[in-house]
Amino acid sequence: MGNRAPLLGVSACLLGLPVRYDGSARPSAPVLDLFRHVFRLVPICPERAIGLGVPRGPIQLVETGEGLRLLDVDEPRRDHTAALRAAARRFLVEHPGLCGLVVKARSPSCALSDAAVAGAAGRTAPGLFVQVVRAVRSDLPLVDERxxxxxxxxxxxxxxxxxxxxxxxxxxxxxxxxxxxxxxxxxxxxxxxxxxxxxxxxxxxxxxxxxxxxxxxxx
Ligand code: SF4
Known part of the structure; x- marks a missing residue:
């Protein structure tokens, strides 16, 4: 590995990339005005990484008999749980030098802790991508844009x-x-x-x- 600034993963929509389900972005001022000049930034959109398009139907975390699953809202039989977990592990393997992660709040994939869980009134959970990150690299610094x-x-x-x-x-x-x-x-x-x-x-x-x-x- 050559000389490098600290490597920071960032939810792609926070970098201003139009990857959200409705084709929008959520640019984050601290990411674009500060971190961009201090760290090397690597974008990650877990939902795009499993092949979902833009625009796409919304997905959500759902409590099931098999635990939390990541399902299509409109077609609940479409279960993205395994694919998204695999994409998260792949991202971590591909970036062993990652020093931190900035993620998008409230997302069923990226949220730190505040993604709504369907069918469980008022309950929230980390997004599936973050669940995998915490399981694999429990000491990685994480923060959301909020x-x-x-x-x-x-x-x-x-x-x-x-x-x-x-x-x-x-x-x-x-x-x-x-x-x-x-x-x-x-x-x-x-x-x-x-x-x-x-x-x-x-x-x-x-x-x-x-x-x-x-x-x-x-x-
Ligand atoms: S919140 Fe995560 S999954 Fe959703 S668009 Fe942003 S980077 Fe992609």
Missing amino acids: GLESQDVLLQFMLRVLERHGGREVPTSGQQGVEGPGSDQGSLHRALLDAVACSEAGIGAAGRERLKTWLETRA
Whole structure:
């Protein structure tokens, strides 16, 4: 593996890609204005990964005698559970260096915890993709776009991703997602601070100070 910035998986619709069931996207300002300059981003749309088209009929989590299943709303006999689990495992195998994941809230595939469960009034659960991620990589930092609305959550998530990146190799000049010259740890830290300082979806002066302190203690 060459020199690389931390690798972050992102629900594709949060990157502005029109992959939702109705052809829309849900671009996330922290992802596009901040993370894009700090991390290498890899999009994942679990529903597209199992061959569902755009547009497509909605799917939902349903409590059944066999546990939670991911079924078509209009054609409940179409069960996507096994295919989506396999796609999730494939994604993790293909990206062993993943340092974190930003996912879409309320999605039956991507949600952290708040996907509605049909047939169980008021009950929510993680989306199926996230269920697999947690089972396979229980220590992977995860956040959804609603969590990123809090500067504190945003900063903590960034620090956990950077912590996980830890001793991994650092970026070289011109690599996707990272600006700044050189390949030493100091250059990575400068690039991070520059990116955070320039970001419109930034973490504020206090957050920048905490990030700076964190980086300095690891320089
Ligand atoms: S929430 Fe997940 S499955 Fe749904 S469109 Fe976005 S990336 Fe695809």
